[in-house]
Structure formats: structure tokens, C-alpha cells
Amino acid sequence: MNLSDIFKIFNLCDGKRLKAKRAQGKKYEIFLNENEESYKNFKVPFKEVLKYYYLYPKNAIAPFKLPFYKPNLSDFDAPHITWLGHSSLFVSFKKYKILIDPIFNTHASPFSFINRAFKNAPVYSADDFGEIFAVIITHSHFDHLDAKSVKALKHRAKFFITPLKVGNYLKSYGVSEKKIIELDWWDGIEFDDLNIIATPSQHSSSRGDGKNKTLWASFVIEFKSVGKKVFFSGDGGYFTHFKKIGEYFKEFDLVCFESGQFNKAWPFSHSFPDQILQEAKDLNAKALMPIHWGRFLAGTHAWNEVVEFLYKNLDIDLITPKMGEGYKIGDEFKQDFWWR
Numbered sequence: 001m002n003l004s005d006i007f008k009i010f011n012l013c014d015g016k017r018l019k020a021k022r023a024q025g026k027k028y029e030i031f032l033n034e035n036e037e038s039y040k041n042f043k044v045p046f047k048e049v050l051k052y053y054y055l056y057p058k059n060a061i062a063p064f065k066l067p068f069y070k071p072n073l074s075d076f077d078a079p080h081i082t083w084l085g086h087s088s089l090f091v092s093f094k095k096y097k098i099l100i101d102p103i104f105n106t107h108a109s110p111f112s113f114i115n116r117a118f119k120n121a122p123v124y125s126a127d128d129f130g131e132i133f134a135v136i137i138t139h140s141h142f143d144h145l146d147a148k149s150v151k152a153l154k155h156r157a158k159f160f161i162t163p164l165k166v167g168n169y170l171k172s173y174g175v176s177e178k179k180i181i182e183l184d185w186w187d188g189i190e191f192d193d194l195n196i197i198a199t200p201s202q203h204s205s206s207r208g209d210g211k212n213k214t215l216w217a218s219f220v221i222e223f224k225s226v227g228k229k230v231f232f233s234g235d236g237g238y239f240t241h242f243k244k245i246g247e248y249f250k251e252f253d254l255v256c257f258e259s260g261q262f263n264k265a266w267p268f269s270h271s272f273p274d275q276i277l278q279e280a281k282d283l284n285a286k287a288l289m290p291i292h293w294g295r296f297l298a299g300t301h302a303w304n305e306v307v308e309f310l311y312k313n314l315d316i317d318l319i320t321p322k323m324g325e326g327y328k329i330g331d332e333f334k335q336d337f338w339w340r
Contacts, residue, residue: 012186016244019184020215030212033202035239038268048265052299059302061118067338068122069324073130079223080326084124085295087144093223096194100136100232101144104152108143108296121295122323126152134159138234139216140166140205143296147173163198163215185217195222199245201236203269220249228329231255231283237268238275242282251284254329259290259306261299273309280316287317304339
């Protein structure tokens with residue numbers, strides 16, 4: 001069977017919706033954000049990095065054992081989303097089992113002693129999921145692209161979907177080139193009952209081998225037969241791309257937003273709590289699930305600070321399931337405050 005019989009590639013670009021900008025660096029081509037302020041003469045002070053990893057407040061780490069479940073692998077007729085901690089998610093809908101930024105590891109760095117997961121947080125493995133239809137990687141940072149996890153999934157997953165050039169890492173981890181689908185911003189893949197679209201984000205990329213040589217992206221999944229749409233932010237700061245995404249897709253049944261590890265030292269790379277409220281409005285979101293928290297160090301703020309903020313200030317449903325607990329998109333969610 002030809003791959004063209006399984007999926008089709010399309011793009012949604014027009015005068016407002018643009019592909020990612022590129023520039024020629026000294027050694028290789030680099031990708032750029034739409035917001036020029038995000039990369040002009042911007043350097044993170046070393047003392048802020050030191051404070052983040054070594055001089056953080058005690059409440060940056062969860063003080064109690066975090067509750068969790070073993071993921072439900074059923075072929076649901078309605079799309080279900082399961083948060084696995086940090087930005088790792090599991091999507092289940094009919095034959096489609098999708099992992100997003102899976103981290104089956106105890107650390108999110110090239111060294112086991114840096115950026116370790118909370119001792120009281122669960123660690124899932126590839127064996128918890130069986131066969132996977134697709135793995136989506138939002139960008140190349142170590143807390144989103146984990147070599148150990150990719151290697152464990154390379155024979156279990158039918159497809160690996162990434163922004164441009166990220167596939168080079170996957171190939172070096174043993175993933176067949178035939179399985180890798182790379183997308184620019186506003187490129188999409190159409191399957192029988194599913195569309196997956198790469199949309200812009202404001203961030204960066206690096207694995208210690210050069211900055212911004214691979215693209216970063218947010219993603220939209222459209223569940224066609226049931227008319228549901230979900231947005232996955234990946235990492236990124238606030239800019240006009242949220243409004244553009246909202247204008248095109250009209251509304252989202254659920255948005256999964258980065259909700260932690262912000263810092264004034266890197267104001268364009270991650271979203272501040274008040275910006276998350278605006279992002280939800282820009283996307284016309286019906287409900288919001290916080291991600292990018294609950295498993296790794298929160299740095300200079302409390303591990304659950306953003307979730308507390310959202311609960312008090314958000315004017316749409318806040319979805320905060322325990323790790324491994326499935327959520328049926330559109331269902332009423334009963335808040336039990338496990339994160340307090």
C-alpha cells in the first residue's frame with residue numbers, strides 16, 4: 001500500500017497564514033519566530049538559569065505523592081485525552097492512538113542529574129500503550145523530544161509527525177525515514193477520520209548542537225466524524241499567531257496550553273499566566289487543560305501556581321485530570337483539587 005493511500009498532505013497558507021521564516025546562519029539555516037523582538041539581541045542571564053535549576057523555592061517541587069492511573073487503551077468512539085505529566089499526552093479515538101511529546105524517562109536533559117522528574121511523579125513506558133498510530137513531537141528540546149522514548153516507540157508507532165528538520169534526530173535514533181512526516185507551519189495531514197495540522201508557535205529549538213536549526217510548532221487535531229477540535233500548544237510565548245489560529249478554526253472544544261516554567265528572563269519563550277487567559281480567548285476555547293507542569297521543576301514559581309491562577313481567573317472550564325486519567329472531550333469535569 002502506498003502512503004498516499006493512507007494520508008494526504010495539504011496546506012492552509014494564504015496572505016495571513018505564512019510558513020515559518022528562515023535565515024542563513026553562519027553554519028546552517030535557522031528558523032525564526034514571527035515576532036522579531038523574540039530573537040533580537042536576546043540572551044538569558046546565566047544567574048537566572050542558575051536560580052532556575054539550583055536556587056529555586058521549595059514549592060517549585062510537588063510536596064506530596066502525585067495520584068495517577070494506568071492509561072485506558074480502549075477504542076473510544078469519542079475522542080479522549082489523557083495527560084501523562086508535563087507536556088506528554090495520549091489521544092485515543094477509534095483506531096487512532098496518538099502520543100504527543102512522550103517522555104518515558106526520569107530526566108529531561110542529556111544528563112541524568114539535570115532536570116530530573118519529581119520522585120513522587122509516575123513514569124510511564126512504551127509498554128503501557130501497545131501499538132501507536134502516531135507520535136507527534138512539537139519541538140526538539142529535551143523535555144519534549146526524548147531519545148530513550150523515541151527508541152522505545154520506533155517499532156510500535158506507524159508514523160512520527162514533527163516540525164521541519166526534527167526528523168533528522170529521529171532517524172539518528174533508528175526511526176525509519178518512511179515513518180517520518182515533517183510539517184511546516186499551516187501544513188496538515190488528512191487521514192480517514194482525522195486531520196493533524198502544524199500551526200505556529202513562538203519558541204526556539206536546540207539540543208546543544210546549534211540554536212534554531214529545527215522548527216517548533218503547535219498542533220491542531222480535528223476529529224472529523226464527531227466535529228471536535230483540539231489545540232496543543234507545545235511551548236511558546238504569546239503573540240498574534242493565536243488570533244490567526246482562532247480566526248481560521250473558529251473555535252476549539254479543548255485547548256491544551258503550556259502552563260508553567262515561565263520567567264521574566266525568557267519572556268518570549270513561555271507564556272505568563274495572564275497571557276494564557278488571552279490565548280484562550282483568541283482561540284475561542286470552550287475548555288482548557290494545563291500542560292507543561294506537574295512532573296519537572298517549576299523553577300522560580302510554585303509547581304501548581306499557574307493551575308491555581310487559572311482556576312481563580314479562567315471563565316471557561318478548567319480540565320485538570322490526574323496523570324493517566326482519561327478525559328472525554330466535551331464532558332463536564334468535576335474538579336477535585338488533587339493538585340492542592
